[in-house]
Amino acid sequence: MKHLLIFLITCSIMLGANAQQTQKPPLHGKHWMAITGKPLAAEAGAMIFNKGGNAVDAACAMLAATCTMWDVLSWGGETQALIYNPTTKKVIAINALGVAPTGATTAFFKSKGMQFPPEYGPLSAITPGTPGGICYMLAEYGTLSLKEVLAPAMQLAEGYAIEAQTANAIERGKKMIKQWPYSKSVFLPHEGAEREAPEAGEIFVQKDLLATLQKMVDAEQEALRKNKSRKEAIYAAYDRFYKGDIAKEFVRGAQEQGGLITMDDLAKWKPVEEEPLHVNYKGIEVYKLQQWTQGPSMLQALNILENFDLKSMGYNSARYMNTLYQSMSLAFADRDFYYGDPYFPPEEPMKGLLSKAYAKQRAALVNDQMSRPDIGPGDPYPFEGKTNPYLGILKERGFNIAPPERATPGATPKHDATFNNIFNGTFAANTVDPAYTDRMWRGTTSVEAADKEGWVVSITPSGGWLPACIAGNTGIGMSQRLQSFVLDSTLDPFNVIAPGKRPRVTLTPSLALKDGKPFMAFAVQGGDTQDQNLLQCFLNVVEFGMTIQEAVEAANINSDQLWLSLGGEQVADRQPRAGSMLVNSNTPDYVQRALRKMGYKLYFDDRTSGPINAIYFDWKHGSFWGGSSNHGEDYGIGW
Structure with a gap:
């Protein structure tokens, strides 16, 4: 009976129920x-x-x-x-x-x-x-x-x-x-x-x-x-x-x-003190650092996801995971090609990358029936009135950046070819590549x-x-x-x-304001997974009504369809793994089957949420809610 109770509690958190039971208690402070x-x-x-x-x-x-x-x-x-x-x-x-x-x-x-x-x-x-x-x-x-x-x-x-x-x-x-x-x-x-x-x-x-x-x-x-x-x-x-x-x-x-x-x-x-970048997601202003970080990729993903009714899909349904995966992969493809130090030339096309019109064009590339291994960088330059000077490089690398109505899905770009030739069902069957995941998740603190x-x-x-x-x-x-x-x-x-x-x-790091007042402050360790986990934590609160502690513990997915930022001195160490998705071990079998049918290669972990630390501002009661990761030694104190 005890084991059944634990299982039911875990499932309620996994499925986004408004249960107050979490592995760590929420923090409260005045x-x-x-x-x-x-x-x-x-x-x-x-x-x-x-x-x-x-x-x-x-x-x-x-x-x-x-x-x-x-x-x-x-x-x-x-x-x-x-x-x-x-x-x-x-x-x-x-x-x-x-x-x-x-x-x-x-x-x-x-x-x-x-x-x-x-x-x-x-x-x-x-x-x-x-x-x-x-x-x-x-x-x-x-x-x-x-x-x-x-x-x-x-x-x-x-x-x-x-x-x-x-x-x-x-x-x-x-x-x-x-x-x-x-x-x-x-x-x-x-x-x-x-x-x-x-x-x-x-x-x-x-x-x-x-x-x-x-x-x-x-x-x-x-x-x-x-x-x-x-x-x-x-x-x-x-x-x-x-x-x-x-x-x-x-x-x-x-x-x-x-x-x-x-x-x-x-x-x-x-x-250097700078102006942060930000986008508005359904009335909430979300702030990130400039393009010398990967932060704008989360802003791009939010712009793309704003074109979908995420709440109706259901938290961590196959349809939600697929939409989320492809939206993140679209944003990371742009990150991998267009981001860099803004104090050095060439100038990054951030106005175009963060425009709602560009996001709408990118959202049209999301396929709700199957994975998209062919996702690559888009062309943000027309959205700031310019011509892309790198079209030749993108073409040489095998990317098709034509607008969605003229794009031909299905072909894997050359930058993924080597990996996809060696990727087989063994990896998809439950195993993890330790060297790759170390480079992918390499941590810090928040x-x-x-x-x-x-x-x-x-x-x-x-x-x-x-x-x-x-x-x-x-x-x-x-x-x-x-x-x-x-x-x-x-x-x-x-x-x-x-x-x-x-x-x-x-x-x-991330900050969000609502009605001109702080709404959430949140950050996470974990290499290239950081903006993936922060994006989902934010959506857990905004779309699925979770408390901040539920949101930092909730099961996430990770996309490997990106170039690794850390580890390995050779190209083969960092190449994208198109369609490779980390999912929580407790993901229902029917969701796993649906994802595999879409073409995803799944691997598993019992914790896929971060570790995230966050503060939620409760203006109704004039207090703070603190969420501290349940991964390891993350810790919070409120008063």
Whole structure:
């Protein structure tokens, strides 16, 4: 009887029923909400709120803590954030993504036999962005000092009881870690023993990182003693990191191990405040970062899906999954070809890509009877009054971008041909390709914060994940984000590597406003699956009436019909898998049969929802609802 009850509860959640039973309870708060990827990091946010800080202060403290805990990122990684400012009632975009260093050229990497930059090591590093991002957000929109905000992270660096997830990740990656002397000294305290990484519960100490953070705080406090303003003092800490002795040691350590980053690279880099991109979906304004992220792909998918009656299809019916899969695949095909750093030419056709008229044309390509392995990039240029200069490349790659009424479906483009020749029924029968799924789902963390004054922050930081190469005696793991560039301009002419340029990243926080007020703040880890899961979380709330905790736990699908952004140095490692769909293990047999009849190749997992963290704003009752992923260690605290 007990097992039957569990089964019925699971099914009710799967089918979108308004059951309140979830694997984790929803969070409720009146004054503030702090959610992130680790319990101790969420506690760091709570500590800052209890000191009187606002949501920006708390978000910066959580970000610093997650970096210190190596929550699939570190201090040498990158930060991208959306902030709602209640004073201006505007959404602000923060671009704290590092850039390719001096010498990082297509010729350099091709000379090493690579078709993409490497996954790991010093040559995969872009300049650090997170320290600058924290300083910028705190100086411009926070209220506390850097010393106060970094205090929890510094206590963690002094030593904390490491959790099993990170400790075991270190042990699994120790062979690679041993290649880098500074990483080895930090991560392998039991070198020579059977287990060389820390054990779960062991006090993990990071003396070099603590010294680096102390230097930043010392620079701030010295500036305050000289009667500098709070903002000026925080930027003094920023300068010490990017131009002072911290920078010198970082560069020395990086170059000693074969890295390319120079002092000039660090000194020239700076975070940028931008206008976010947004679309209106049925009266809700959804905001994402610009096209240096994959964020606009979710906006494109929403525009396409607005042409369908999703609610009538039913949550995770075969018809819904098919429509969702093809809509996401259409958006990702455009992402893979047209997105890149907006500060470098050529100019991305974002006006056309985000136009409702273009979305309507793309929606007409969705086939409700069968899968579409032939989906490729469209032609957004006419929707901004221009001629597409890349038609020749698209034709050469085998794409048919004629309008739907003249398109001929069914042919697989050349870019998919190799994969489809080797894809067989074995994979479709239930097995998972571990190397592929690791690259597809490669994680990071997320940070969500809100306060009663109206500040809202959504961050998806990343970079410098384990196994990380630490730069000298700084304690800082270098980013591995260089791998998100392409070396072949025919794959994406907007995202070709060049010194000083930002790679197009998967990292994609989200904010939504309704009636001019915050509606949802949500973000997720997981590589190329991020905007797929965030899209479905949003639709779960808006179309299917789920609570925010139900929405973050609900079963999703993932499309593999895209170019991977991470992992593998050869084209074959990243090619799209047309028609390959991840579905939840509890998907009913009749839905599976219908999807296979449409031509989809299915594989399964028991959790397919994220992990997503989110805040829903309950204006009726004047409170927050928090949703924290049920995948692993994601955790939230509300008050």
